[in-house]
Amino acid sequence: xxxxxxxxxxxxxxxxxxxxxxxxxxxxxxxxxxxxxxxxxxxxxxxxxxxxxxxxxxxxxxxxxxxxxxxxxxxxxxxxxxxxxxxxxxxxxxxxxxxxxxxxxxxxxxxxxxxxxxxxxxxxxxxxxxxxxxxxxxxxxxxxxxxxxxxxxxxxxxxxxxxxxxxxxxxxxxxxxxxxxxxxxxxxxxxxxxxxxxxxxxxxxxxxxxxxxxxxxxxxxxxxxxxxxxxxxxxxxxxxxxxxxxxxxxxxxxxxxxxxxxxxxxxxxxxxxxxxxxxxxxxxxxxxxxxxxxxxxxxxxxxxxxxxxxxxxxxx
Amino acid sequence: xxxxxxxxxxxxxxxxxxxxxxxxxxxxxxxxxxxxxxxxxxxxxxxxxxxxxxxxxxxxxxxxxxxxxxxxxxxxxxxxxxxxxxxxxxxxxxxxxxxxxxxxxxxxxxxxxxxxxxxxxxxxxxxxxxxxxxxxxxxxxxxxxxxxxxxxxxxxxxxxxxxxxxxxxxxxxxxxxxxxxxxxxxxxxxxxxxxxxxxxxxxxxxxxxxxxxxxxxxxxxxxxxxxxxxxxxxxxxxxxxxxxxxxxxxxxxxxxxxxxxxxxxxxxxxxxxxxxxxxxxxxxxxxxxxxxxxxxxxxxxxxxxxxxxxxxxxxx
Numbered sequence: 001x002x003x004x005x006x007x008x009x010x011x012x013x014x015x016x017x018x019x020x021x022x023x024x025x026x027x028x029x030x031x032x033x034x035x036x037x038x039x040x041x042x043x044x045x046x047x048x049x050x051x052x053x054x055x056x057x058x059x060x061x062x063x064x065x066x067x068x069x070x071x072x073x074x075x076x077x078x079x080x081x082x083x084x085x086x087x088x089x090x091x092x093x094x095x096x097x098x099x100x101x102x103x104x105x106x107x108x109x110x111x112x113x114x115x116x117x118x119x120x121x122x123x124x125x126x127x128x129x130x131x132x133x134x135x136x137x138x139x140x141x142x143x144x145x146x147x148x149x150x151x152x153x154x155x156x157x158x159x160x161x162x163x164x165x166x167x168x169x170x171x172x173x174x175x176x177x178x179x180x181x182x183x184x185x186x187x188x189x190x191x192x193x194x195x196x197x198x199x200x201x202x203x204x205x206x207x208x209x210x211x212x213x214x215x216x217x218x219x220x221x222x223x224x225x226x227x228x229x230x231x232x233x234x235x236x237x238x239x240x241x242x243x244x245x246x247x248x249x250x251x252x253x254x255x256x257x258x259x260x261x262x263x264x265x266x267x268x269x270x271x272x273x274x275x276x277x278x279x280x281x282x283x284x285x286x287x288x289x290x291x292x293x294x295x296x297x298x299x300x301x302x303x304x305x306x307x308x309x310x311x312x313x314x315x316x
Numbered sequence: 317x318x319x320x321x322x323x324x325x326x327x328x329x330x331x332x333x334x335x336x337x338x339x340x341x342x343x344x345x346x347x348x349x350x351x352x353x354x355x356x357x358x359x360x361x362x363x364x365x366x367x368x369x370x371x372x373x374x375x376x377x378x379x380x381x382x383x384x385x386x387x388x389x390x391x392x393x394x395x396x397x398x399x400x401x402x403x404x405x406x407x408x409x410x411x412x413x414x415x416x417x418x419x420x421x422x423x424x425x426x427x428x429x430x431x432x433x434x435x436x437x438x439x440x441x442x443x444x445x446x447x448x449x450x451x452x453x454x455x456x457x458x459x460x461x462x463x464x465x466x467x468x469x470x471x472x473x474x475x476x477x478x479x480x481x482x483x484x485x486x487x488x489x490x491x492x493x494x495x496x497x498x499x500x501x502x503x504x505x506x507x508x509x510x511x512x513x514x515x516x517x518x519x520x521x522x523x524x525x526x527x528x529x530x531x532x533x534x535x536x537x538x539x540x541x542x543x544x545x546x547x548x549x550x551x552x553x554x555x556x557x558x559x560x561x562x563x564x565x566x567x568x569x570x571x572x573x574x575x576x577x578x579x580x581x582x583x584x585x586x587x588x589x590x591x592x593x594x595x596x597x598x599x600x601x602x603x604x605x606x607x608x609x610x611x612x613x614x615x616x617x618x619x620x621x622x623x624x625x626x627x628x629x630x631x632x
Contacts (some may be wrong), residue, residue, distance in 0.1 A: 003353070032436075040518055045445075061587075077321055081540060097454055099451065099477075100449070103426055103429070103430070103451065103452045103453065103476070104426075104430050104449075104478070106426055107423065107426030107429070107432065108417055108426050108432075110423030110427075111422075111423050111424070111426075111427050111428065111432055113419070114419070114420050114590075116423065116424075116427055116432065116584075117436055119584070119585075119586045119587075120436055120584065122587075123578060123579075123584070123585045125571075125585075126573045126575075126578045126579075127588045128569075128570035128571050128585045130586075130588065130589050130592070131586060131592075132592050132593060132594045132595075132596065133416070133420075133589065133592065134594060135415065135416060135419065135593045135594075136419045136423075136595060137415055137419065137433065157478070159473070159475040159476065160419070160422070160475065160476075161415075191335055194402050206329075213320050233472075253444075255443035255444050257443075258443045259442075260440045262439060268432075268435070268436065268439070269435075269439045270435045271435075271438075271444045271445060271446045271447075272438075273446050273447060273448075273449065274430075275448055276446070276447075276448050276449065277448060277450060277451045278448045278449070278450060279450075280448065310416060
């Protein structure tokens, strides 16, 4: 088999790719070179998943990569009508982020139940103020997004004794359908968003969704920023419509210093890091190399995205 | 059976005690009245467990309560040679705090692994700074204290995938003996102190104990303040001998505003609240009423403290 051309979209070369040296012709590109390089590439590795350059540079009917891999769980930064319509295969980093994100969400749940942010603020003020806190076990969570990340979040919350409902697009065993969301929200202590960003989910956490939650509810978003109408969340927090929130993802990232989100009472802001444990870049690099070997052998790739839906469908 | 005299040590009357109205003669006392009232009481309920008034006021050979109950897990505030030598039965609030404290510790573990304190500080500064964090699953914890609280902490940490060793006074199935502590500390990512405060445990976390831990270790104390040599902990944190710590209990409580502990880098200070979830006072009151009914019926009390050891021994 002749050497294929692998185009890597990133300023810094990803780790572990040296294993492909001599086996593929590797090009490195950035936003400025992508449109010129895409027609030359057989395979595109989107390492910088914060960029929407692929969507902007994707060739129409011309020569184009037959396979695009993104080193991320979400594929919202890639998708455009031309890519969806093409026969190019898209794969994602399924599996790498599941447990880290589930741990992160569990930590936020307990930290909010035990008011750790309040404790740290009082510590800064050298004030000893005993408070009563919440039990986690027996509380109720709704996890929106029934892919591997959402399911891992649900597993870990259940291990903590949280009564957890998982919500997906369509109902199946162990998963509630989207039409059941509103009644579930109305009984939730914790609402966790781990959904893919698609046309169907964009802005799904809007004023009506926050209004459906009880005043004691706390909301956590580890999916994508545009799943949430940020102004509606801010209003819900300021009006006491819900009790607290934590956002790891935002409509604009990095969140600009002037954003009003930084200092909304009851809102925890973190810099899109919920899945990024030590060694994650190595894991992502090794995962791509493994997929490349499957591709080079001509075998069917795993982690194939349903491009119309915008995520990897479940097969169980 | 004639009415017994129940003396309650607390400024505020505990909840749920109204159920005993008409069945016991209830006196309320405080530190100033205790010495005078103790000889009159059949039963003493120590509601305010922060006071060492009982130890100071306990009668020698004279008339004294036949039963003392403390609304706390620890009994260190009560114990004195005269009480230990007497035939007075001492019971504690075994069971009430187990799950809340285990949740609290689990929350601290995840919050430290994911650097939630750093995230909150950066948020205050409106700074977006991505960091790589630690996986909790697969990390190693040593939980010192093999009573119900320590065992519940170990259960919950194991549910999070933490490889957890439990250490008690003597080895038994599932529990390491105290002589195994040092080698266990040397491999620990997390060291959790949930031991009773006794002559054998006072100051056990000293410079040598912190020196035995790896530089990546983080220490959590939810037992009693004097289990830790606070100066040695501060030195270990300032010298980078260990990576972080969280104290919920202190040698002096409330921690005075001038204490140097408030602003040691890497140290989380909380106001002795790890076990105090909403409704805890009701639970403690109801637990005492239940014990009182057993006592009044002449049946053997559960939760009986081994006064020489200073805790309720395990029977399994």
